[in-house]
Amino acid sequence: MDFLSKPVDPSELGLRIRNTLAANAYRDFLGHHDGLTGLPNKVRYRKAAAEVLVQAAANGVEGAFLHIGVDALGRINDALGRVVGDQLLQRIAKRLASCVQTEAHGELSSDQHNPTLYRFDGDEFAVIVPYMEGIHSAAAFINRLLEEATISFHRSGAPEVFVTCSIGVSVFPADGKDADVLMRNAGLALRHAKQAGPHRYEFFSPQFNEQALSRLDLGAELRHAIGRDEIELVYEPRVELGTGKLVAAQATVRWKHGSGRVIRATN
Known part of the structure; x- marks a missing residue:
């Protein structure tokens, strides 16, 4: 929004028009180009x-x-x-x-x-x-x-x-x-x-699509797995081969999926 009072100075009018067109062109550039690289966005x-x-x-x-x-x-x-x-x-x-x-x-x-x-x-x-x-x-x-x-x-x-x-x-x-x-x-x-x-x-x-959809399905089912008692925590022993001594245990979360698959997560 802009205005000029009469009588209008032609040079002032030309300057205002050029500035307005330049501002519009710059806004259009910013709307269609990336600010960091200058590439089209x-x-x-x-x-x-x-x-x-x-x-x-x-x-x-x-x-x-x-x-x-x-x-x-x-x-x-x-x-x-x-x-x-x-x-x-x-x-x-x-x-x-x-x-x-x-x-x-x-x-x-x-x-x-x-x-x-x-x-x-x-x-x-x-x-x-x-x-x-x-x-x-x-x-x-x-x-x-x-x-x-x-x-x-x-x-x-x-x-x-x-x-x-x-x-x-x-x-x-x-x-x-x-x-x-x-x-x-x-x-x-x-x-x-x-x-x-x-x-x-x-x-x-x-x-790739099939794998992405499969991950989505598993993610949705996992939310209900605890309620269905499909999750269990087990400890797997780690033994020193030379002495047979128990030195550690590895915690493993097992998900017994309804399809019969067993999905493991270890730590």
Whole structure:
């Protein structure tokens, strides 16, 4: 809301209009870009994903969503501080952006879209690959992303830190035709990649969904397991082989699941 008193000075009017347009453009930029890295944010990611999927469906082509997660960023934040963690994210973002930009108008681009990097959430980035001729055509690009995201960091008085990333990949239309489904599947693939070890990538498999649903089912059933008297605590002896002397005992919680499975948790 603004006003000018008559008579209006044309130069003042022009200045007010320019300032208003600049302020609106800046608000729009903040709404669609990440404040830390300057990359397009999750809002832009979802919008672009929907556009790419419409074009891919019309042309009958394949593409992929890549979710890139920084390995063990939480431990770095705990040891060196959040400021250092943010600096690492900025460095990784620049290196990933440079790698993605080299693919513009290349074999992973469609007629209307190039591969694009986004800041997805927390320690995650995302890349939309709008076109590929089979999974093998994206494998070299994924490996380059892994290498570019590997950096070392050293602060005075602290040990040198090597930072790596892992990548989860969902392929469209094979792994889904909806943006939210493909994002979720790429996230599941990323979690499996991290569980298998740092600095690696995994393609989504329907098995990942089955495992996630199984964990949800077990979690819900565990809430009722005590009431059904399915939980028991046992102590397993530890014996010194040379003397046969009992030296310790290991506590084990056993859950006798209704299906007949026995699930153990030791301490």
